[in-house]
Amino acid sequence: MKIPLSYSWRSLWTRRLTTTMTLAGLALVVFVFAAVLMLAHGIEVALIDTGSDDNAIVIRRSSTSELVSQIERDAANIITTLPQIARGADGKPQASTETYVLINLEKKETGDMGNISVRGISPGAMQLRPQVRLTEGRMFRFGTDEIIIGQNIARRFQGCEIGQTIRFGESDWVIVGHFAAQGSAFESEIWGDVEQFMPSFGRPVFSSVTVRLRNPEEFTRFKASVEQDPRTQMGDVKREREYYREQSALMSSFVRILGLLVTFIFSIGAVIGAVITMYAAVANRTVEIGTLRALGFRRRSVLGAFLVESTLLSLIGGSVGIGLAALMSFVRISTTNFGSFSELGFGFALSPSIITASFVFAVTMGLIGGFFPAVRAARLNILTALREA
Amino acid sequence: MGESIGRPMVEVRNVSKSYHRDSIEIPVLQQINIAVPEGEFLALMGPSGSGKTTLLNLIAGIDRPTSGEVIVQGTNIGQLNESALARWRASHIGFVFQFYNLLPVLTAFDNVELPLLLTNLSKSERRNRVELALKLVGLADRMAHYPKQLSGGQEQRVAIARAIVTDPTLLVADEPTGDLDKVSAGEIMDLLDRLNKEFRKTIVMVTHDPRAAEKAHTVTHLEKGELA
Structure with a gap:
């Protein structure tokens, strides 16, 4: 013993x-x-956690992130009509064609400038991201110059209160709401209407297309459909969660x-x-x-x-x-x-x-x-x- | 263990022991022959450096002779490997040290229980044995005390309880009264005397103290590594 x-x-x-x-x-x-x-x-x-297993994201092949990706409108239109994409109650595909750019804002604490992600979304985006919920104010209206701001940005940067106006992309944008996204990276973004952001930033192309699949097993077929069609084959398809894993x-x-x-x-x-x-x-x-x-x-x-x-x-x-x-x-x-x-x-x-x-x-x-x-x-x-x- | 009827409990045959310091060989014991019968109470006496503690250590199996044999209850302990010797010590030898050598972080109970942890006894059997041993040395009411909460005499009695708790063949005591006042020393010697007479324990004791040696049946003197 x-x-x-x-x-x-x-x-x-x-x-x-x-x-x-x-x-x-x-x-x-x-x-x-x-x-x-x-x-x-x-x-x-x-x-x-920003990504979802049900979603797939398409960015341009060889692009490391949305920031350097370009998807032409024609290609985006083809992608969002593929049969593997889930349909909403209104019969429309659950997809969001998005633009993603960086702007500078002044930090509250130090007065230094910091890079902020600005995401232009389509009306289908909120269905794709159920984790996003408004904490203050209301959702922006599509077709207007309204935006909503993630709570992490609202807390740390100047001029982000509801009712205030931020200038970027040679336009003024009115803040109408703050949102949370269960601690994910979306909380560090500014969201608005993609169709308003694109002309404002002088960008004729989208950065990415995110879609909800009818079920996660359809991913392989969706990927093959995108990558084999000569009109969309410049697209690189990833599960959304995998994309964000690579980003981290x-x-x-x-x-x-x-x-x-x-x-x-x-x-x-x-x-x-x-x-x-x-x-x-x-x-x-x-x-x-x-x-x-x-x-x-x-x-x-x-x-x-x-x-x-x-x-x-x-x-x-x-x-x-x-x-x-x-x-x-x-x-x-x-x-x-x-x-x-x-x-x-x-x-x-x-x-x-x-x-x-x-x-x-x-x-x-x-x-x-x-x-x-x-x-x-x-x-x-x-x-x-x-x-x- | 082979027990031989008629043979002494301890036989020391032609034992010599020497130590090496640098390249110099220092003889400590030379050609010692001793036989200790069962039930004997032997006192080893002699001046410092005479080799009495070395002889005790050889009998107890914590040292090995340079030549010769030490046979305890028929076992030539010099032939046991280290592991077997450790097992042999655990079951055959009860140690009583001059400075008690209790583990200060353990209670009297835990100290006495230590040798029993090397047996296959159950927890309740161990408890019974420890309580019995502590009762025998008159410290049943001090079981939960730590060594520093006990007097020197009480510490030595706990050490004796530890030595007898496994019911060993042989008790070896190295100056058991060397660190005690006269009264406590007397009590310890009375206890060893009782263990020898009532419980038939064979005891080999090293001492400088003539009063302690009086309790022994036999007193063997060593001088310069030889029997005087």
Whole structure:
């Protein structure tokens, strides 16, 4: 049988100061680790949840995003009449031909200019995006110069109150409503009538066509229809969710790689802290180790006891770190998405896999930190250890 | 373990022990022969450096002779590998140390229970044995106390309870009264005497204290690594 867990646990408690200091180091590193993953996941959630599995988006082949995509009106007309597209109650295809451009607005806090996405939509757009709901004011009327603004933009940029007018695309636009979209990237956009935006921006072409499929399994046939027709074959068809996943990849990967690199460097410090703590624990308890061995406990039991101790240390540190990181769920960030060069609001999103990864990371640090001191404890000669008394 | 009728409990045959410091060989014991019958209470005495603790460690199986054999209850313990020797110690030897060597973070109960964790006994059986051992040493009411909450004499009694809780073949005690005042030392020696007489425990004890040695049936003197 093994040396009782209570021995490891109480031994940690006996050295409260060093234990607390080591715990703080481990907790800090786990906090950074979890927060980085939460941030990257938050970006993915914001962008991926923007898309829907039922929808498909068509952009121009080789375009990395809507921003650089062009779909001619003729091609768009053909695409929106394809049979795989769901029909609304009025019998019309559920599709939105859209234009997507960037404008500059002044930030409330700093007065700096920031890029804002402006999306011109067709009347069918709201059916495609049921997550969008007005939080204030009303929906804009098609055929007018009215616009609605996502709540993330309304909060952070000047002149975005209902009733105010914004000038862009050589026109003045009246704000009639604010909208939310369940934290997705749409909340960082300005929406208006695509037919009003296109002449205003001097753009004769759409940026994209988004459609709702009759069912998600029709995607392959819809894609083949678009890509095999010579009139529409310049179009690249993607599931909407997949498109937004690609849009998030650059930024989330950047955050994840940079963050994990920083965390790795931090973790070296935490592991060194754990090593020092555990070596001190072994040095202070040489006689105890000698006694346990004399009583008949084997080397591997001693090794196990010290590894359990460092694992306990890391589990507590990990729990504290994850607990602190969980508080970050209440923080929302808004910054420029490298994928679209436009403002994107997102939060720190915790997930079960991040909790698991954080605990695995914490325990790994604990085991690495505890391993060599534990080996040293296990290799102590009984007589040498007992002579320390 | 092979138990041989008529053979002594402990046989030390032609045992020599030397240590190496750098390239110099330091002899500690030379050609020692001792036989300890079952139920014996043997005191090993001698000046510092005479090799008495080394001899005790060899008998207890926490050290190995350079030459010769140590046979306890028919088992030549020098032939056991490290793992087997650890198992053998757990079931055959009860240790009593000069400085008690209790684990400070464990209660008296938990300290006494430690050797039983190496057996297959159930939790309730372990509890019964620990309570019995602590009752025997007169500390049934101190089970939940930590070592620092006990006097030196009480700590040594907990250590004795730990030594007897597995009902070992042999008790080895290294200066059991060395860190105690006169009264406590007397109590400890009375307890060891009782374990020997009432419970037929074979005891090998190293001591400097002539009063402690008075309780032993046999006193063996060592000087410069040889029997005097």
